[in-house]
Amino acid sequence: MKNWLRTLGIFAIVAYCLAPFYWMVVSSLRRPADQFSNALVPAPPSSDNFAAAFDPNNGFARALLNSLVVAGVTTSLVLAIAIMTGYAIARLDFRGKGFVLGMVIATSMFPGITLLVPLLRVFTELSWINTYQAMIAPSLSFALPLAVWNLTTFFRQMPYELEEAAVVDGCTPGQAFRKVILPLAAPGVFTTAILAFIATWNEFIIAVSVVNRQDMKTANVIVATFTGQYRFDQPFGTQMAAGVVVTIPLVLMVLFFQRRIVEGLTAGGVK
Amino acid sequence: MSTETRARPPAAHRRPGRLGRAEPKASDRRRAGVGRLAAVLLSPTLITLGLVVGYPVVEALRLSLTVTDQHINQETGLIERTGQLGFDNYTGLFRGESGARFLNALWNTTSFALATGTLVTVLGVLMALVMHRAFRGRGLFRAAVLIPWAIPTAISALLWRWIFSTDGIANDILNTQILWTTEGFQAWLSVVIADTWKTAPFIGLLVLAGLQVIPAEVYEAAKVDGSSPWHTFWKITLPLVKPALVVAVLFRLLDLLRMFDLPFVLVGRGKRSVETLSMLAWDDMQNLRFGPAAAYAVVLFAYTAVVAYLFIRVLGADVVGRGMEGKR
Numbered sequence: 001m002k003n004w005l006r007t008l009g010i011f012a013i014v015a016y017c018l019a020p021f022y023w024m025v026v027s028s029l030r031r032p033a034d035q036f037s038n039a040l041v042p043a044p045p046s047s048d049n050f051a052a053a054f055d056p057n058n059g060f061a062r063a064l065l066n067s068l069v070v071a072g073v074t075t076s077l078v079l080a081i082a083i084m085t086g087y088a089i090a091r092l093d094f095r096g097k098g099f100v101l102g103m104v105i106a107t108s109m110f111p112g113i114t115l116l117v118p119l120l121r122v123f124t125e126l127s128w129i130n131t132y133q134a135m136i137a138p139s140l141s142f143a144l145p146l147a148v149w150n151l152t153t154f155f156r157q158m159p160y161e162l163e164e165a166a167v168v169d170g171c172t173p174g175q176a177f178r179k180v181i182l183p184l185a186a187p188g189v190f191t192t193a194i195l196a197f198i199a200t201w202n203e204f205i206i207a208v209s210v211v212n213r214q215d216m217k218t219a220n221v222i223v224a225t226f227t228g229q230y231r232f233d234q235p236f237g238t239q240m241a242a243g244v245v246v247t248i249p250l251v252l253m254v255l256f257f258q259r260r261i262v263e264g265l266t267a268g269g270v271k
Numbered sequence: 272m273s274t275e276t277r278a279r280p281p282a283a284h285r286r287p288g289r290l291g292r293a294e295p296k297a298s299d300r301r302r303a304g305v306g307r308l309a310a311v312l313l314s315p316t317l318i319t320l321g322l323v324v325g326y327p328v329v330e331a332l333r334l335s336l337t338v339t340d341q342h343i344n345q346e347t348g349l350i351e352r353t354g355q356l357g358f359d360n361y362t363g364l365f366r367g368e369s370g371a372r373f374l375n376a377l378w379n380t381t382s383f384a385l386a387t388g389t390l391v392t393v394l395g396v397l398m399a400l401v402m403h404r405a406f407r408g409r410g411l412f413r414a415a416v417l418i419p420w421a422i423p424t425a426i427s428a429l430l431w432r433w434i435f436s437t438d439g440i441a442n443d444i445l446n447t448q449i450l451w452t453t454e455g456f457q458a459w460l461s462v463v464i465a466d467t468w469k470t471a472p473f474i475g476l477l478v479l480a481g482l483q484v485i486p487a488e489v490y491e492a493a494k495v496d497g498s499s500p501w502h503t504f505w506k507i508t509l510p511l512v513k514p515a516l517v518v519a520v521l522f523r524l525l526d527l528l529r530m531f532d533l534p535f536v537l538v539g540r541g542k543r544s545v546e547t548l549s550m551l552a553w554d555d556m557q558n559l560r561f562g563p564a565a566a567y568a569v570v571l572f573a574y575t576a577v578v579a580y581l582f583i584r585v586l587g588a589d590v591v592g593r594g595m596e597g598k599r
Contacts, residue, residue: 009401014415017472021418023440024430038443081315088312092305098591100313105590107324109522109579111529113549114568115323117556118330141323148316173308202423204532209553220425224536236433243426250421258414265473266480266515 021247028241035237049241053226059214060242063222067246069132070207070218071200074139078147078196079189086151087177091163101152108145112205115141123210134210135218139203143196150195150264154188155181191264194257198250219246328572334565335360360566369563375543376551380571383462383547384527390467392520395474399512400504402475403482413476420473428536431465435537452537458544462534466527474519481515482508518590521582528575548574 030037031046053060088094089101119138128134158181166176182189207218214222223242226235254261338357343349364373402416419427434441435451442449451461485508493503509516531553534545540554548571555564582588 006401010412013398013401013472013475014412016468017415017419020427020430020434020468021422023434027433036438038440081319084312085316088309092309092312094306094309097309100317101591104316104320106579107320109525109575110324110328111525111549111568111571111575113529113531113552113556114331114572115327117552117561117564117568118327118334119323120556121334121561122330137323140319144316144319173305198421202425204423204425204535205549205553208535209556220423224425224429234432234436236429236436239429240433243422243429246426247422250423251418254417254421255414258410258417261417262413262476262480266477 024240024243024247027237028244030237032237049237050245052235052238053242053245058222058226058238058242059217060219060222060245062215063217063219064245066132066216067201067219070135070139070203071197073132074136074143074200075193075196077136078140078143079193082144082147082151082192083182083185083189085148086155087181089148089152090155091160091177091181101149104145104148108142108149110141112138112142116206116209120209128210130211130213130216132216135203135207138206138210139200142203143200146199147192147196150192151185151188154185154192157188158184187260191257191260194253194261195264198253201250331565331568331572334561335569337562339562360562363563364566364570372543372546372551373567376546376548376567377570379459379545380528380530380547380549380574382459383466383530384524386463387466387470387527388520388524390463391471391474391523392516394467394471395519396478396509396512396516398472398475399478399482400508402479416472416476419469422469424469424532425536427465427469428533431461431468432537435461452539454542454544456544458538458542462530462537462545465537466530466533470523470526474523477519478512478516481512485511514587514589517582517586517588521579521586521588521590524578524582525575528578529571 026040026042027035028049029042029045029047030049031042031044032048032052034042052058085104089097115138123129123134162180162184163173163176166180167173171179202220203218204220204224207221208224211217211221217225219242223239223246226239226242336356336358337354338359340353340355342353363369398416402412422430432452433439437448437450439451441451449457451457489507489511490503493507498506529549530547531549534542534547535550535553538545540550548567552564552567552571555561555567579590583590
């Protein structure tokens with residue numbers, strides 16, 4: 001391919017990826033009076049939309065906290081469980097290994113709604129509606145397979161000699177895992193944590209189904225249901241500002257850890 | 272990302288380790304010990320998945336086969352609900368108004384998957400070809416490509432609702448007055464556009480990873496043999512990148528088949544032009560009609576299972592991939 005053509009292609013891709021996002025940022029920085037302006041730069045810029053987003057009536061700050069709790073707890077739980085399983089699948093030789101990994105991956109393909117219909121009934125009986133656990137438990141169904149899969153790949157990439165040396169030096173397999181493998185797997189664990197956190201933070205269908213109390217809603221749900229000053233008028237400016245706030249942690253993660261994220265994302269797909 | 276099978280010495284030359292990679296004749300007790308350790312390490316995952324995936328799937332099947340009857344008890348005068356086994360929830364999928372709504376949702380689900388699936392595959396491969404070699408290591412570029420993927424779907428749906436609003440930037444640029452997010456083909460199209468935007472770069476990254484493991488010598492050999500770029504792409508690049516591409520497309524398709532957030536927020540609930548099976552099941556669930564909701568959910572489940580099966584059997588998608596390297 002010619003060089004200028006490739007450069008043009010690169011610019012096209014960047015524009016494609018960033019233009020809509022840029023529009024969200026620009027729209028959030030306009031004065032509410034200029035909301036329908038289609039100028040490319042907000043003039044003058046204003047933080048009114050952000051102030052409106054955090055208006056106590058919206059409950060947005062609380063919703064951010066809820067999102068953080070759900071995503072944080074789910075990620076921690078999933079990591080604790082998946083580290084053990086990933087290690088076992090990657091390093092131990094036992095019967096039925098292929099079946100176990102196949103099952104774990106298969107569960108990640110199940111549609112969320114298929115699990116949610118029966119779970120909602122169960123949660124109603126348990127009085128779990130409007131609780132964190134009602135959002136966390138179903139989130140495990142997609143975050144756990146993702147984590148197991150990623151960690152299995154990472155554990156596999158480590159040389160076997162490490163454990164063998166540890167065992168020769170008198171470690172039990174358990175000690176070899178804790179003292180030799182785990183510290184070296186830290187980058188993989190970290191990447192998995194980022195991916196699991198992003199996946200849970202972005203979750204919508206569970207959160208919108210098992211919670212109906214305003215103060216328990218997650219950020220995604222509450223932003224999507226913001227109502228304007230006059231009910232039928234969708235407050236796009238406020239929603240764009242809130243959208244920027246919800247997206248900022250993710251954009252920061254992407255900026256700092258893009259290499260790791262890409263490695264994690266491609267780990268399973270590329271053989 | 273290295274992808275060659277990890278070169279390890281054949282078993283016969285290896286020290287019999289304590290981690291179960293022992294010779295067949297080695298102690299059975301050790302093997303049993305490894306098996307026990309594996310069971311201990313696996314059980315938390317298996318129990319969790321059994322509770323949050325296995326049980327709901329079985330229960331969804333049972334619910335879908337339970338027909339709820341509501342009637343007034345003659346003696347007590349109270350409303351009673353009874354459940355019996357039956358196929359009414361499934362026959363309802365093809366009869367009357369609910370049947371029409373189901374077939375419409377099935378069609379929307381399928382058409383979204385086909386249209387968006389095709390678009391993201393073509394765009395993703397194109398992007399990967401552009402990204403390949405030229406900008407391999409540029410962090411900022413890679414971060415830019417990850418942005419659409421990182422934005423929560425619900426938020427990106429709002430963003431596109433704003434872009435597609437009556438006085439929005441889309442109508443401004445196109446110089447049109449289209450009411451994008453109301454009923455009609457344009458609403459369907461707006462969902463396709465928004466989803467393509469969000470996921471094509473992601474497919475591009477996955478394909479790029481596949482491209483990067485094709486050794487340069489292959490291309491050099493093709494060049495020496497006088498192969499045209501077009502010919503090289505179809506005969507060399509595409510077949511070699513196929514394993515990565517097929518898996519990426521399979522997972523994208525499964526995501527598309529269960530699509531919910533995007534049409535729900537971008538266009539709205541109960542809109543026929545964009546109502547998917549997930550949305551239909553969700554709607555019935557919200558109205559406490561668990562039987563029909565479960566029936567829709569089970570149909571969707573079967574649909575995704577068939578698609579996954581076809582991809583794995585016919586197209587040879589190796590979803591287990593690297594996780595099973597070194598299995599013996």
